[in-house]
Amino acid sequence: MTVLIFALVALSVLALLVLVHRWLWIRLVRDTTRPGGTGRRVGTGLAFALPALAVAALVAGRAGAPFWLQQTVSWPGFMYLAVLLYLTLAMLIAEPVRAVVLRRGPGRPAPQSPDAPEPGPVPAAGQAGATATEARAPAPAPAAPQVDDGISRRRFVARTIGGAAAAAAVGTVGYGTYGVLRGPSVKRVTVPLAKLPRAAHGFRIAVVSDIHLGPVLGRAHTQRIVDTVNRTQPDLIAIVGDLVDGNVHDLGPAAEPLRGLRAAHGSYFVTGNHEYFSGAQQWIDHVRELGLTPLENARRELPLFDLAGVNDIQGETEGHSPDFQAALGDRNRSRAAVLLAHQPVVIHDAVRYGVDLQLSGHTHGGQLWPGNYLAELANPTVAGLERYGDTQLYVSRGAGAWGPPVRVGAPSDITVVELASYRA
Template sequence: GGVPGGSPVGSAAGSAMGSAAESAGGSVALAGPAEPARGHSRRLFIARTVAAGATAVAAGTVGYGTYSVLRGPRLKRITVPLAKLPRRAHGFRIAVVSDIHLGPILGRAHTQRIVETINRTSPDLVAVVGDLVDGSVADLGPAAEPLRGLRARHGSYFVTGNHEYYSGADQWVDHVRELGLRPLENERTELAGFDLAGVNDISGEDEGHGPDYGKALGDRDPSRASVLLAHQPVMIHEAVKAGVDLQLSGHTHGGQLWPGTYVAELANPTAAGLERYGDTQLYVTRGAGAWGPPVRVGAPPDVTVVELASTRA
């Protein structure tokens, strides 16, 4: 009664339709999880790209920070008016350098670059304000040798920093004297127009060689202008009591590495630059070297020429 071969054809057609539907159904079934998979891959790609970018930026920042130290300090110039400075001393220039930090990485070439930077300014006086070294004279004497080449009309002077007391302060004081610098160990000298004084770093107190302001500044003519070399900015409070007109300091490195800049600002009355405390002014250099890794970010090393100005000129 039926069409010949009808049943097999119908069965094949049904089977084909079923396979097509099954195939289509399979495609639909796979489409669901594919989209989340693609989304996960995209997020992973973005995360890896961001991480690679951050690594590249960090490496570039550290690289530039290292270069900024190894190429030598920048030269800065500031003018500081002093009411007591006589006209004849107007324009007197002091090259201030601190925190050279000679050590295993920053050696003789580092010192030579600093000396050349200073000598190019033809200063009247050089002030090395502590933390010259991170090691003994036996190890670092050759690295300090270029200091012998410093040139200034009224000589070069040195005061201790805290790192000298970790490195044999007495030996270093003797050695810098041999190199032609004059250490000011709680003492002063009278120059044309002002008194130059220097005090030991407060770290010397543990060895019985701390700062002595009475010895350095007592019995002097208070009508004369005075400039004090003192490594740490916190020593400004004693300088104010002693009637100092200008204190020159270092120690902070300006923070050296961000966010260390904020720490330096919290730990010191002035982290970098010139500020006034009553009748006393304080200038803090960022220093010419680096402690620990030879890297600086946001606080480039400097040598500063401080030009004294007479308000009577």
């Protein structure tokens, strides 16, 4: 039954994409080019090639393609998906504008007043019997001129609107790409905890999520993140899942800069759903070699509070489900507890086990507007700090990007969470 539902959803999405591409081809290729011309042939070719690259980018990793091939198809394929989103939105907005311009534009005869006399025939020059009135009859209005050397007015409008929409889409994606490639900004949040002792007041946790090392974001991206984290001089570093999109063999060099993370109380790691797509155990072993401490349904009793971590929900596929009882069941509840959990949706388990603060990622803040509205349907909190009973949940927008290296309306961040004691 589950397979059938998935197949129906997949077919529905595929049908929608085919219809969108057909409509965009009509508006951006057929309406803007001459039949049989070079522009028509090139545009039609791109209408098939670009979606094929996008599909290749999405499936290459899962299909076990060589890493060089993944890198080759990922940049153009994923970038096309981002451009497609904003090009479709721009053309939807432009559609009523196009209809109005074509309906009201020049070339239609001006309406005549019902009382206006109909023009009489204009006699030929020198025709006998022509009256003075007939001689002065106005000549017919000249036809509307063609635009740009014979380009039809309809085609001119299509080119103008299509060009403006394409420029808006490419500009939006370009700016969003620049935001990812320049690296995440630092966000600072103060979180008061009732059980936190006075000695822990001002304790700083650098929260890093959703780095997504892969065929697009590599070693330079990791180095930017490490440098940014170290500049904040945190007391503890928490990497809360989705570190990678690939295996250790391909991405080990890209993860190497993580060895340079520095914090007085250490660096900790919990799995995200993407680790299980890649083989979570190999990454758990590898990050340990890099100096990070994996928390696999486990807890560390730090001098001033408890730090716990649970596996991601996706771990159920490998028999490594999140286990709150193992991580938190036997702890002293008079101590403050901070939980690292990739997905915000487990907040209700955290409340039940008396967690004071849960640190999560996963949502990317929506990553590409209006994706934030979809993220709200699946997550209790998309970004920022919210309270659930006696438990507070902080969700980072993440330091990287999945798929297209583009963020619009949800800039990447590394958050420094400063714990505050009521007793200070």
